[in-house]
Amino acid sequence: MDRNLFKYIWRNSWRDQLAILAIVAISQVFYFISLDLPKQIVNNAIQGAAFKGNPTAPFLRLTLGPYDWLGLPKVTLFDGFQLDRVDYLIALCCSFLFFVVLNGWLKQRVQTEKGRLGERMLRRLRYELFDRILRFPFSHFRKVKQAEIATMIKDEVEPLGGFIGDAFIQPAFLGGTALTALYFLFTQSIFLGGVTVAILAIQVVVIPRLRVKILLLGRERQITARQLAGRIAEVVDGAQEVHVHDTSNYERADIVNRLGHIFKIRFDLYQRKFFVKYLNNMLAQTTPFLFYLIGGYLALMGRFDIGSLVAAIGAYKDLPSPIKELIDWDQQRQDVQIKYDQVTEQFSPTGMMDRTRQDVGAEVSLPVAPIDLQHVGYIDESGARLLDDVTLTLASDRSVVAMGHGKEALGFTLARFVDPTTGSMRIGSYDVKELPEAALGRYLSYVGDEAYLFPQSIRENITYGLKHRPGTVSSSNEESNRRREWEIAEAMRAGNPVLDITADWIDYQAAGVTDTAGLSAAITDLLAVAEFDGDVYHFGLRGFIDPTERPELAQQFLLARQAIAERLRQPVYRALVEPFDPERYNKNLTLVENMLFGTPTSGTGFDYARLVESPFLTQLLDRQGLTNDLLRMGQQIAETMVELFADLPPGHPFFDQFSFIAADELPAYQQLVQRLDKGGLGEATLLDRRKLIGLTFPYIEARHRLNLIDTAMEERLLKARRAVFDTLPPELRTRIDFYDPERYNAAASVQDNLLFGRLVFGQAQAHTKIGKLISEVIDNLGLRAYVMQVGLDYHIGSGGKKLSTQQRQKVALLRALIKHPQVLVLNNAFALFDHATQHRLLDRLLAYRKGKATVLMTDTASLAWSCEDAVVFKDGRVLEAGAVAELDQPGSLLRDLAGPSRQQRAEQEIGDTTPVPATA
Amino acid sequence: MSIHDDVEALRRIPLFTKVEPSKLKLMAFASERASYQPGEILFNQGDLADAAYIILDGTADVMVNTPSGPLKVAEMGRDAFVGEIGILCDIPRTATIIAREPLTTLKITKELFFRMITDFPSIAIEVMRVLAQRLEHTTEQLRDAVADHD
Known part of the structure; x- marks a missing residue:
């Protein structure tokens, strides 16, 4: 995004801006004519100058030239209609009305086009900001307050939208109007034009300066008033003290002093405010005075016709308001630029994801291969070294438990919430850092310790993991097609991508099914894996059909x-x-x-x-x-x-x-x-x-x-x-x-x-x-x-509040499972459950995911005995890694942490010595 | 049987004697009646504690599991407050409660109980006072027991 708001606006809307500016330019011509017509009416029609003693005069005669420098004579294109005096007056007045109406209509066109342009730009800006949120580096989410960025997109950029329409057109329009009026004045009388310019200059230069002081006083008034309120509150709180120490008169003196100060500021403010108003009005009124006096004198002397005088006064009447609006525009410009700076700063963190990472067309299907970490290190923003020279291969078809300090960072790195500070991570021949989200998002799933659920039904939350790209649009008729075409055209004009939310976004293939019915059955089957079937059954009993x-x-x-x-x-x-x-x-x-x-x-x-x-x-x-x-x-x-x-x-x-x-x-x-x-x-x-x-x-x-x-x-x-x-x-x-x-x-x-x-x-x-x-x-x-x-249609409420935390975690697990990821990362995902449930859930899950990779980060070390491989971290370094069966040695860290395996306990209890494989 | 009876019952519980009537009424309104047939179980020893019960009518046996089987340690009647330790300390039930006669209780869920305590500090202070008194009482008993032992 451009640092400069005007550059941003121009780059993204120059076509529309030029189109509107063209209308503005045309409207100036008509405006000029509408200024000139009163003169014609007075001079030619009322005073009869056009008739030169004839009973009729030509109306609408069109002539060209003479162009002496080209040697061309004057050519009459159209001789005009011959009209008598009353008809001539009526014709001229009607043309005047016509141009006034035309001018008004053009003005309205400009306003409408401007509004549309502003709204389009607002849409573009909002989209761009949201797009940026989607590309924020994960570390940035910890810094920003969600309510703040949400209101920025919602409220704070709104005045920007209003201003964007005005950014170029308002000064062009107002300046154009003022210049046209001035030019007209000059054509009537250079002297009157000069007077006007002089007085306008005073208005333009002096009044904004006076206003600055008023603004400052206004701010001071606010501050003192706030302090007064604070003092009154203090006195109320300290009422006992005031009475005990007999300080009521001291407090009176303090408040009286403050009130006096406030009075002075307010009175000052009024004086200045009304002085500015007075000055403004006086200058505005003085000009006509000069017009009447000087113009009238010139007219009396016969050096100036009355029609011109009337037209000049008319033109002048139009001048102050555009000038005032221009001054307002400039103030608004400063205000909006500050807002824009704040917004762009908030939305431009370092380390933004590249757009291509989320490209909807990106298609990389990853080979089923081990994840290979080479010398991976990660240092977080606070400077803590969370991963230190980790070299590790995670098999694509085995379950791994990760324990100790550093396991969470491994989870974040695998899910690519953070990029390794050093080292590399590869899947087959692909560098994970370079992969588009489309590839990794389908290959890998992740469940954290407290997953977020969307305020929809359980079913929609589970299928959320399948909504990668728009599929077919279900029903279409002529009307919906037309509407869609309009939507696409308008989206493109505002620089929005043309993604259809009404399309079927669900990737059935990823879920291993072909249609909605199949998907429903797949979800129902899956529920048991997370021990969620009973809950869903009860939601079903409470549901409606x-x-x-x-x-x-x-x-x-x-x-x-x-x-x-x-x-x-x-x-x-x-x-x-x-x-x-x-x-x-x-x-x-x-x-x-x-x-x-x-x-x-x-x-x-x-x-x-x-x-x-x-x-x-x-x-x-x-x-x-x-x-x-x-x-x-x-x-x-x-x-x-x-x-x-x-x-x-x-x-x-x-x-x-x-x-x-x-x-x-x-x-x-x-x-x-x-x-x-x-x-x-x-x-x-x-x-x-x-x-x-x-x-x-x-x-x-x-x-x-x-x-x-x-x-x-x-x-x-x-x-x-x-x-x-x-x-x-x-x-x-x-x-x-x-x-x-x-x-x-x-x-x-x-x-x-x-x-x-x-x-x-x-x-x-x-x-x-x-x-x-x-x-x-x-x-x-x-x-x-x-x-x-x-039951799957049960609506879980905002943030899933209608579910217990355990139920929410189960839905998140199901959401991760439905797309059958080759790799499933469970970063402390079971921590919410009691130990017995953790064991049951893990065993069910691993049985279900046999032949795929499941990486479990956990503090419940005894879960290790259910996994095939183990990684033990200490201070971010890998101390032990390998098959659980091999690491299960006397003195190994794994056995230290995880205690006796189920099998060992069973041996102790029954005294049975038959060896059973550790990972059975 | 109306909410007024429930309020009266609540008022007779030492923990709530000093709580304003309107708060007790809110508590009664937000609570549910729970009736049991003889032999039905309010909760089992070792269960997670999710509610406390005020006995409005009938009697119940308090049973404790011992190596030699369940042992009846006490009997609870009208106006007894049962199971409050479990929800206050977040520990599993220390005994099993079985209805002996048809039993009507007012069930005060853990959530409601804690809501009332957080919203109305007067209740929290009362709870503290009663618990402290009980502790004092137990300590005294212990002291006596030790003295007897000597």
Whole structure:
């Protein structure tokens, strides 16, 4: 990126800039004509100079020449229309109007083009900055704050975009306008032109200087005001001291002094500000004074015509504003250049990756070969030597454990987060340093100690490892093609690459499958490797399916529902599940689910908020005499929520987990509660009533335990349920999914559909026992894989917050595995798990990856016994390297660190002496 | 059985006696009831501690594994606070709790407990005071035991 903003702008937009400048130049001609026409109107039409005593005069006569120096005579191209005086006046006025309109239109064109140019440049700048983030050296990520660079791209470059459109055109346009006006003045009278230039010079030179002082004063005013606030706070904090030591008058004196100082600054500021204004106005007004006086005098003397005088005054009127805007432009320029400098500095760290490394077309398929490190050293920014003369060969088909200080740096080097300071790393004949990311990214996978997950579904996070380049675009019609063409053209104009986000980016081949279905199956198979299948199954039970999209699966789940219902009849389960029964109130469902005996259909935009507003419900509640009861219930809930949550800071997790009211709405409810407390429910407005009734909707008696719904109330709500069913208008019928024993409910979770009931709150064993029951039925019907498919769509929340740290790590592992990398680097990737889990996970993983390279960096040294090779570091140097079986000698560092192997322990315990290979 | 009963139960626990009623109500609201049939297990010795329980109704046996099999060491009844050591010290359960009669408890998860402590220092101070008193009590017992031994 150019250091100079203007160079950057010109280099990237000179074509557009020239095009607009051309329009600007043309507009000046029309502007000149529109200045000249008033003179013609006054002189030729009103005063009749054009008629020279004739009844008519030619209008629009076009002549060329005479060009005496070429010896050409005057040629009349068009004789013009002969018009009488009134028609002539009208014609001239209409032309005046025409040019004014034309000029306005050109101005508008310039503005639009300028805006487009600015936006294109903003897009280019933003893209370039983001592109740079993608090419930052990894060490730089530790230095920058992510929020800072994000706001830089988002907010700080925005004024740049606004300015870029103006960078060349504004001075050209304004300067052009001013010069045209000046030129016109000079053509009318050199004297008047000279006066104008003199007065403008004062404006241009003096006023900015005066302004500088005003800016300084403004800054001082800010500082003193801040200090005043600080002092007041000090006095408040030290109130005891002030009283004890009787220093109140001293403090008074201090504040009085400060206030006096502030007054002086502010008054100074006003004086200067108004003086500048006055000066500006005076200069602007003095010029016409001179025009009237001198121009009028000249006109009286007959040396100047009145038309010219009127036109000169008109031209002058246009002058001050472009001059003022030019001064503003210059200030903006300085401001923007500073911003641009700051941004480019932040985004130009040393050691940026070369663009070619990430080239989308790069295609290098690496040979399956050992990774060969020769004398690799790495020194980090703080000067610490993390790798010291490491010479090592990592087999392409064996598992390696790396232990000791230096292993992490080895991991970073292998994944190329850092480039070795000395030495070389090669795969076959390729120098790893030179490889494009396309080659290494497919050959090698890496999982660190706390991997980042994107706020998407589990499935999308896992397939993220396959999204290297755009594949085929799924569907295309004429409209989408046209749109795409426009997108490509516009992207190219802004210097953006033409990569299509709507294309299918997944590299199925890398995952060893051919299509989406195959990929889903591959992921499901893979889950067990990371012991994540159970979790995904449970997410699946909590998930949703659309029975219209997957009718067969819905049918299968309905069969499971029957099987489960049969088993639920056994007495052990009776207290654990409360089935959905059309004839009974369900204490474990929300009030509104009970009343509707269903849930609003998702995706129709119809939700509880809309339901409260619907006239149908209002009338129904009135008819059933429930309105007042629900209002009172809502009032009680509001009171309880205000009481419970008023003390909690906004953003506290309890709001999400437990509150009926969002943190930002709580104050409004606080006021409502107070109002109702004083004046009763009569005080409630229509909006309040909706709010209160809305609060009762999610209320579950068994869970929230506020004693709001007794048996009598249950009966009345059941009556309302029947009324809903009987009187629901057809347009709402499609927007609510009812609990129908014979149908799959799309708005309810898979588990709700399977159980056709809810687990009873407070039954400690319900979860385990019923979970087991469902699991058995699902397995009997062979539905587990389908439930897991639903579970893969579970959205993991921002940063994966809806998963535990262990679950997140497992997803990261799966993401690394799905592309079947030849080399998998696990840099402390298991540290989050307890030792038993680490052993289990590693054994599963190595069994799965047999014949490929897995490099494990770990502090859990006993894991070494599961690996084939081992590397032991100390202070960045390799002290031991080789096959685990060979290193397993008395006195070896490996045995020191890792303790007895499983086999040795087994021998000790059973006393069996049969030798078993160490790596079995 | 409503949230008010739960608040009353919480108030009877020494640890929470001095905590403001509105905080106790929040704690009760954020907690779940958990009921057990006779013979069902609240938790096993050696399990990771994820929650503490306040017994609202019924009795439970406290069992400890010994080389000669499980040994009943105590019985817990209404208003007992069970399992708080496990969540405070982050150690595995030191005993197994089994429901003897139909048992109703208020389950206070570790997360909730720590949230309450971080958000409301008054609770933290109360917890410290009670624990210190217990320690003092234990030390005294130990002193007596040593004196008896001599």
